[in-house]
Amino acid sequence: MRDMNFMDKLLDGVAVEWKALGEVCRIETGKLNANAAVDDGAYMFFTTAKETSRINKYRWDTEALLIAGNANVGEVKHYIGKFDAYQRTYVLTNFINIVNVRFLFFLLSNSLKKYLEERTNSAAMTYIVLSTLENFLIPIPCPENPEKSLAIQAEIVRILDTFTELTTELTTELTTRKKQYNYYRDKLLSFDDGEVEWKTLGEVGDVKMCKRILKNETQSEGDVPFYKIGTFGKQADAFISREIYESYKNRYSFPKKGDVLISASGTIGRAVIYDGEPAYFQDSNIVWLDNDESIVTNKYLWHFYKVAKWFVSGGGTIDRLYNDNIRKTKIPVPYPNDPKQSLAEQTRIVAILDKFDALTNSISEGLPREIALRQKQYEYYRDLLLSFPKPEEVAA
Template sequence: MSSVSFMEKLLDGVDVEWMALGNERVVEIANSGRKPVKASLRAAGKTPYYGANNIQDYVDGHTHDGEFVLIAEDGSASLDNYSIQYATGKFWANNHVHVVRGKEGLNSRFLYHYLCIVNFIPFLSGGGRAKLTKGKLVDITIPIPCPDNPKKSLEIQAEIVRILDAFTAMTTELTTELSLRKKQYNHYRDQLLSFEEGEVEWEALGDVFNIFSGGDKPKNAFSKEENEEFNVPILSNGIGLKSLYGWTNSPKINEPSLTVSARGTIGWTSYRDRPFFPIIRLIVLTPKIGVNTKYAYYYMKTIENNYPVPPAGIPQLTKPMIENVQFPIPYPNDPERSLAEQARIVAILDKFDALTSSITEGLPREIELRQKQYEYYRDFLLSFPKPDAEEAA
């Protein structure tokens, strides 16, 4: 029997009572134990120190001991996907989280999963730095299935928790595996691109690539959205989609090339295999001699944090700063063998890269699918009917 049909049978005909987090019979709000400590004053230890979104440090001592749910009071990284954390054992909570747990009749882990689907925006105040005050926290309602039969209620809650935790465990396992694979990938990449004396000839980047800086965005041929006419990406500094500024109808770069971020995420290198239009804060490298551009990309990733950027003023990478950076050419006196060796290195690293980075294959894709599966079951299992008045609100 599937989890869905099992839960449909389990919940069939079950009454649900909606109770506020301020109901002291059901929920304990343990904010009084919270204690913020400046980083410079924290004593190092093994106890996790929680802030609004994550563990910020490990300290000596603790403010709480037990099973709790932490709800951001302010500073949540996202308002639409509000920060909810689950903490067990000894931990330290600062004053940017509300600390709550279920009492008799409410499974704290069930409470955690349910709060993950709550829309907190109507309860927030404070404008730019949105805040969830305790006065608003206590108004948030949670469902208690089968309230007149505490034993059955806890059984239902425990079964929902079991199903959702199983999906969470799968995602955690895959995430751990991905972390290990990334370390393995970095090891092999660094090993493949570390050369002994005499194995390669070191050339200045300015001798291997045409290097130029991006300019202004197109004035009369620009669209914020991709369409049939404007389908050439306009790229600036940033990582992933953050580098996409808009769309135009005429590329400046048509060949495979590299881009290096000159501001912000300084040194971040990307491989570009489709035509694009570079603008400010971006440096572009196109090969001027026979070199595998993907090989160049993998090597440049190993040095992207080592550019000689002056610390004064606003940090910025410029063309003169990278022209003399050294680049390895294997078998420089045998171009055919050189390109074959570069292609061999690329083939190995492409496989690792797909496993650790691809959103269409490999572990990242699998993690995304498992997360969506968890969210589907979570939304189904926790979609209890609300009173008509509350639904209308």
């Protein structure tokens, strides 16, 4: 793949004929009441390009491309076998013999959504107009030589499938590792009687929050990011001045580097370790436990928060985790009568769980990083391999 001469030989100088999608296949739609879903049906029923159920009867038994026509408009699925489809799903079959169906799948997956968005007046596409879909242009390389054309298409498919399969394997591996992490986390945070004392969080620390920031104290740009519940753990969209930050930080409660911040509304219990960089946090919605690390360490607390049974108060417009509810939450403290052994055991547990967490969640190492790199690699070669020269009348 490093030898770009290979790409040049494959694509350079190749004549291309552009055909409308309606010329290279039959385009149909499913029916409103095609079939009733059943639990043990033998055949697939597509409600969108991705979502399926089971049925006892089928309409098609062939190789097909399915395009979502309402929900997830423009999503494409390649399927071979017996199936039926809902009325808003477009079904492509009966492909002409100069088109590789998998090649067409990659073309549609890469360009169809943008094509549809450019041809709709709506801010968000709600459905596909059949004539618009039929007029989507498909490049056929080397049309005067069908055998060579199909060979070129097959080689493009082989390369892109290689990247797709690798990403799928890595994603499957990530799912397995997350299950392992959850298993060991649950196992390591469970203790035999006598080895542990269940203390309330209120016994190991007190709940703290930042001083309230008023709306007129924030701005869209500034020196210090201000995290609200909607941007907690993400990218801040509001800022406060350095002057306010320094004043409030020195006069009121403020987390220390390493303290574990938690969301107290919305997604309850989401935890972020404070890195010590200048930042400010929305009062009552983002709080932390000012814990005694001679009893419970911050990293042990962070892993525990992922399995904590919070006392959530409902009844309002959103669920909330009030300070008293946090204080009542119980945490297992190993070897409570031997502080040295307790901290050693917490350190051992954290070391094991940190390895799993880095492998399954870190964007700078582990599987998420590998998946992101492979996706970028796939997108690079996809764009390279599917960028065919357009004649002026088509590009206009």
